[in-house]
Amino acid sequence: MNFRLMKAIAAVAALAAVSVPSVVRAQEFERPVRIVVPFAPGGTSDILARLISPKLSEAIGQPVVVENKPGAAGNIGADSVAKAKADGHTLLLMDIGSLAVAPSLFTDLTYDVQKDLAPVGMVMFGPYVLAVNPSVPAKTVPELVAYAKANPGKLAVANSGVGALNHITAVALARDLGIEWKNVPYKGGAAASRAVVSGESNVIINGSTATLPFVNNKQLTGIAVTGEKRMQALPEVETFKEAKLPLNDAGTWQGLLTTGNTPPETVARLNSELNKILAMPEIQEKIAEQGGMVRPGAPDDVKAWLDTNIKNWGGIVTASGIKPN
């Protein structure tokens, strides 16, 4: 019997027994800690939470449970964390881009993003890839713009839902480039990718995990990527900044937060444990496989990021009249 097999059997057995390494080290965490993921299992946030939870459990000597609370674009889960006891035992891991646009998208938001949630730290950033179906004869941004101007109404951009960050990015691009394209909403990024590969829609702005394989396989043509530098996997594709496109920082920003008014020392402890976990090579490797890079930092960095983008991205939402309700 090999080692891996033993490990798996042990894992299944552990499920039945819920055995937890109880190294009593810190008194700050006296109950199990929950990481709320406000989406269904299987997404990036969920995978990250399940990646981090065993390491966090080891560090704080308490079980760490991942809890999926999906619904209302993440607002149900975020609200439950905002209203939890402010002792750092309830954490929220999600794409904080959604949090940044929530106040301008949802007029009846039941919590205050800036007051009721306290940032713990940034986990990762995953850049966007702007790609087209090969039926669109364009390989660079100027070619795409020229095509759009010559063929009005021919381009349809698939997004992962009304008010999703890739929808907002598409709206901002059209506005800055002076072109028109249809914004076609899908239920989630995977459905949007499928639609552009099949040619139902023909432009997509989406995370690299969902787009790269198709670009490599020539089923999609890469046009530009977000982020500070070009993507290793696509060295010939220029960044939004090089192509003089707006929103070079658009993408998936996964952050860890907790309930607002949590004592600063608890937040600091969580932050230092998070950054220790993010420094582990195996975690960095797994995050790279998710198409992202780790972003260790202080809680205040996240706070500043949120403040900026609630203004910037939220401004685009308000200006363009994207309104889910």
Place this chain on the structure above:
Amino acid sequence: MELFDNLLLGLSTALQFNNLLYCLIGVVIGTAIGVLPGIGPIPTIALLLPFTFGLEPASSLIMLAGIFYGAQYGGSTTAILVNVPGETSSVVTCLDGHEMAKQGRAGPALAIAAISSFFAGTVATIIIAVLSLPLADLAMRFTAVEYFSLLVLGLIAAVVLAHGSVMKSLAMVFLGLLLGVIGIDVNSGAARMTFGVPSLADGLDFVPVAMGMFGLAEIIANLERPSVQRVVSQKLHDLIPSRADLKAAFPAMVRGTFLGSALGVLPGGGAALPPFSSYALEKKLAKDPSRFGKGAIEGVAGPEAANNAGAQTSFIPLLTLGIPANALMALMIGALMMQGIQPGPQVMTEQPELVWGVIASMWTGNLMLLVINLPLVGLWVSMLKIPYRLLFPAIVLFCCIGTYGISNSAFNVWLMLGCAVLGYFFIKVGVEPAPLLLGLVLGPQLEENFRRAMQLSDGDPSVFLTRPISAVLLGVVALMLIAMLSPAVLRKRKEALAE
């Protein structure tokens, strides 16, 4: 022969001792969670995901796939024994399977479900091996236009799910469509009929609606009747299907398998369509359609086969293109990525032993499921010996816990309660809930695809007729409508003449 080599390569992976063991673990867990109402494969797989990190990619995928199709086997057990459908596909199994159980034929119902699933699983494995590339290509030809036409076809077929009045069934389909409207509108983002309840934003969850209308409503109605001693026989020949049963079930099994294999490939509509359409087909082909809903064995064999075949071919888009057909396949992609495999079309050429190993494991897994499930039939049937006065409170409790577990909120429990009251009302006024449930499942996709098709065609409805696949599908719809309404018209005329 390349195909032969591929299957051999797959079998050599699937038959490794490790992989056989993981397959077994997967199907056992799958059967267990399938039997428990409400606890679906998705949360289970999410829970187990971290434990698969240490495994080889093929082993982890084989185990997760085993959980998925194992749950399909287990789900029909609960549907047949206690009329509680744990997922969309089991609703159809409830219709005739539970009727059979009531008549003391739970054993043959369970056995035929297992045999049909195994048969379908075997054929579907071969279909995947031979046809995955052309089928994947077909799936990519389906755009919003074709989906819309296919869904219309599915809804028209739903009418035959109930026996009795066509008009009442149609009304129930539309009622289901209306319930499907609840939630955030995908195309505009507007909240519709959510009455300010955030939990309604993503629409009604299927499971609490089904459990309320089937499981709980039936319990309430049962308690009103004077208790009858249930017929429970433990004799072996009452547990296994007779020769006549097998003869009746076999053609249904074959048709269900092929129908399910074709529909399963399509992303999106996948899970709901195969069993429903197979049931409709069997009822249409039957010499005496009135037996359906009253314990017809074809009504169990066909849908079960279709369901299992569809569950398996839904792996085709994932394995060949790296595109998830549903939420579950998205989880599988998550599992692949955790293994450092970029899902996508290149996996088939770069990791053939992984792809073909998983395909071959589906067959070994189905064999294990048959071996596990057939002996269990006796055990399950003996569960019916528990007096009903104890069995029903236990069902109520499991329904509550199951619905709570869907999104860890009490909201779904309240929803189930509301649907139980509604289902009780339907029993009282003599309408059946199955068409409503299909309307609820397909409605949101119908609207989404219709509006998307119209948006992309700049509001030109002729696309539905100019695209060939769509035109054929709509042609079938027209024929079915004519066939369905003409007997009614003829009968009316006869009645009028007689008076």
Place this chain on the structure above:
Amino acid sequence: MTNLRLGGPDLGFGAFLVLVAAGTFAATWNLPIGTAAEMGPGYFPWAIALILLAFGLFFTVKGLTRSHAGIEPMQWRPITLIGIAVALFALVVEGLGLGLASLATIIVAAWASRESRFFEVIVFALFMSAAAILLFIKVLALPVPLWPW
């Protein structure tokens, strides 16, 4: 002939559909309907509600004009007690935990049947609660409290 009267199931179902259609119009009156080419979020619900209204009127008229077997008389005990059992679970499970919620649900639900025996129910409830805790909390790790404390 007490069971044969006007109305009956068809009237009940018809009236229900009319009510649902009316409710839909009331709940969606402020959603933009749009045009067939550019449909708004209100288009689909309104179209379905209109069709349901037609069905509702059809069944109502049918129920009023033809005689039917009446609706079976309703018994209050099963529906009330099963309803309370489920409601109790929903109210209690997050605050007081799965253990107490399971006990309460089983005991109240069992009460719905005239055949239940007091001690048997108590023993069975204890057994089922223990089984539920073991299965859902220990094995499946359902994130729900076990006890109030």
